[in-house]
Amino acid sequence: MGTEFGDYLRRRRKDKELGLREMALKAEISPSYLSRLESGDETNPPSEKAIINFAQALGEEPDVLMRLAGRISKDVKQYVASTANVADFLRKARDEGYGPADFARLAKDEFKKGGGKDDG
Numbered sequence: 001m002g003t004e005f006g007d008y009l010r011r012r013r014k015d016k017e018l019g020l021r022e023m024a025l026k027a028e029i030s031p032s033y034l035s036r037l038e039s040g041d042e043t044n045p046p047s048e049k050a051i052i053n054f055a056q057a058l059g060e061e062p063d064v065l066m067r068l069a070g071r072i073s074k075d076v077k078q079y080v081a082s083t084a085n086v087a088d089f090l091r092k093a094r095d096e097g098y099g100p101a102d103f104a105r106l107a108k109d110e111f112k113k114g115g116g117k118d119d120g
Contacts, residue, residue, distance in 0.1 A: 003039075005045070005069045005070070008065075009038055009054065009065075012058045013058065016058055016059075018058075020038075026054075026056075026057040027046070027050045027053040027054050028049070029046060029050050046069060048066070048071060051066055051069055051071065
């Protein structure tokens, strides 16, 4: 998981003047687990529920914390698994070297022209 998530979490928790125990209580995890997350000593990412609780306590978007923790939300997993061609599209994008700016451009262009829905 790396320390990016833990560093971000600690910085935002301190910005909000939340103590370690208070934040752990809000996230419904143990203070020792939170400490390990923040220090980068924990290799297992927190649950989606804990990440959503962190986000609420910090006034953050859950997707930001999910990405930093290396997790994908259940709704996105379900969409990829149940929608034809999505996984193939993502693999192709990866193989072609698409990055965040490319996806932002694709989304902007597609939604601007009203795309995204099948015409059939």
